[in-house]
Amino acid sequence: xxxxxxxxxxxxxxxxxxxxxxxxxxxxxxxxxxxxxxxxxxxxxxxxxxxxxxxxxxxxxxxxxxxxxxxxxxxxxxxxxxxxxxxxxxxxxxxxxxxxxxxxxxxxxxxxxxxxxxxxxxxxxxxxxxxxxxxxxxxxxxxxxxxxxxxxxxxxxxxxxxxxxxxxxxxxxxxxxxxxxxxxxxxxxxxxxxxxxxxxxxxxxxxxxxxxxxxxxxxxxxxxxxxxxxxxxxxxxxxxxxxxxxxxxxxxxxxxxxxxxxxxxxxxxxxxxxxxxxxxxxxxxxxx
Numbered sequence: 558x559x560x561x562x563x564x565x566x567x568x569x570x571x572x573x574x575x576x577x578x579x580x581x582x583x584x585x586x587x588x589x590x591x592x593x594x595x596x597x598x599x600x601x602x603x604x605x606x607x608x609x610x611x612x613x614x615x616x617x618x619x620x621x622x623x624x625x626x627x628x629x630x631x632x633x634x635x636x637x638x639x640x641x642x643x644x645x646x647x648x649x650x651x652x653x654x655x656x657x658x659x660x661x662x663x664x665x666x667x668x669x670x671x672x673x674x675x676x677x678x679x680x681x682x683x684x685x686x687x688x689x690x691x692x693x694x695x696x697x698x699x700x701x702x703x704x705x706x707x708x709x710x711x712x713x714x715x716x717x718x719x720x721x722x723x724x725x726x727x728x729x730x731x732x733x734x735x736x737x738x739x740x741x742x743x744x745x746x747x748x749x750x751x752x753x754x755x756x757x758x759x760x761x762x763x764x765x766x767x768x769x770x771x772x773x774x775x776x777x778x779x780x781x782x783x784x785x786x787x788x789x790x791x792x793x794x795x796x797x798x799x800x801x802x803x804x805x806x807x808x809x810x811x812x813x814x815x816x817x818x819x820x821x822x823x824x825x826x827x828x829x830x831x832x833x834x835x836x837x838x839x840x841x842x843x844x845x
Contacts, residue, residue, distance in 0.1 A: 561626060570643035571629060574622065581612070581622040582632065583644035585681070588655030588673035588693065589617035598639020606632050616690070618644055618652045648687050648818070650680040650809075655693035656700045658712065665695035666756050667712035667771055672801075679802065680809060686816035686825075689809065697755040703774075704788040705781040707822040708808050714756030714769030715796055718747060723766035732761035754794060772796045777808055777834065778823035786823050791835045792842040800842060807841035808834070 563573050571580040584599070591599075603611050603621050606628045612620040624632055633643060644652060653676045656662065658669030673693045680691070694701035695712040703709030725745060730738050737748040738758060759769040773795040776788030795801050808822075811834055816825040826834045 564647075566629070567646045568649075570645055571624065572620075572646055576623070578626050579622070580624045580626065580629065581620045582624050583614070583646060584619045584621070584636070585642040585644040585652065586618045587653055587677045588670045590670055591619065592640065594639050595641050598636050598641050601639075602632055602635050605635075614652075616652050617654045645682045648685055650683045650685065650689045650691070653677045653681065653691045653693065654701055654706075656695045658693075658695040662695055663760070664698055665712060666714050666754075666769070667693075667695055667773065669693045669695045669701075669712065672710060672798075675798075675802070676805070680805075683809070685809070685813055686818050687821050689812060689822060691805075697753055702781075703779075704776045705779045706788065707777070707779060707812075708805055709776040709779055709788050710801070711774040711776070713754035713772040713774050713794060714759055715754060715772045715794060716749075716752065716756060716759055716767055716769045718745070719766050719768060720745075722764050724764055726763070728761050728763060729758040729767060732757040770796060773801050775801075775804060775838075777838065778826050778831075780821060780823050784821075784823075789831065791831075791838050795842070800844070803841040803844065804838050807837045811837045 570583040572583060574581055599611060599619060603609055606624055607621045608623045612622060614620055653673045655669040655673035658667055659665030660668055676691050690706045691708050692701045692703050692706035693710045694703045699711060703711045723745060725740055725743060727740055730740055735751055735753055737751045739746055754772060756769045758767040775792055775795060777791050778786065779788030780786040792804055795804065812822050812825055815829045
């Protein structure tokens with residue numbers, strides 16, 4: 558048998574198992590969404606070429622274990638008929654995770670799946686000095702733990718109050734978990750400097766006195782593995798997709814240009830200087 562190119566197989570999602578000649582195939586899944594057609598193809602491959610089960614990874618992907626080396630090309634062809642692609646491993650942009658966002662979840666402030674798809678199309682499998690992870694979560698409930706990612710995106714609403722529509726009913730006061738809204742002497746006040754843009758006031762108001770513009774909180778340099786670190790906030794609230802992708806472009810370019818082989822984004826920023834990373838992402842934020 559010819560020498561097996563394990564590195565090449567791993568790059569294409571086939572990870573070497575402890576059992577000789579066996580591989581666990583990681584599939585490309587964006588924000589946890591898998592169609593019924595995809596599932597039928599995955600089931601067929603797992604039954605025919607694996608051991609009749611799949612593994613759901615911590616990053617919303619699917620793995621099919623116990624694939625024989627000799628069956629790899631046939632497996633890829635079978636999956637392709639069901640619209641399923643192998644994933645990637647190693648030093649490159651990995652699966653983009655995301656919650657269901659505002660298309661399903663009442664708490665959602667952004668369409669997480671749409672943003673995840675756009676990130677996937679823009680960056681997925683890009684070669685880098687080390688792995689790089691994006692995570693998209695729809696609101697402050699932070700189900701996807703945005704700050705654990707190299708770049709985390711958290712949905713927000715940039716809120717404003719319309720006095721002429723307000724009846725001073727007090728529903729927003731009860732809804733605000735930050736305690737920044739108050740009503741005294743028939744007057745509503747809000748300390749916007751302490752607002753976390755969760756949007757609960759907008760969703761709770763029965764008179765549309767609160768309005769919210771879709772926006773994004775970004776974090777940089779998160780880790781959750783051998784080392785654990787919470788991502789840092791380096792730019793103000795991002796209020797449009799054009800700015801969002803300028804900033805993510807700047808972050809990933811900084812990593813590509815400055816990281817040593819095998820060095821994660823956080824450690825690159827530690828070594829080169831967080832001030833230097835901040836300069837680059839803020840230049841992108843302000844369109845410079």
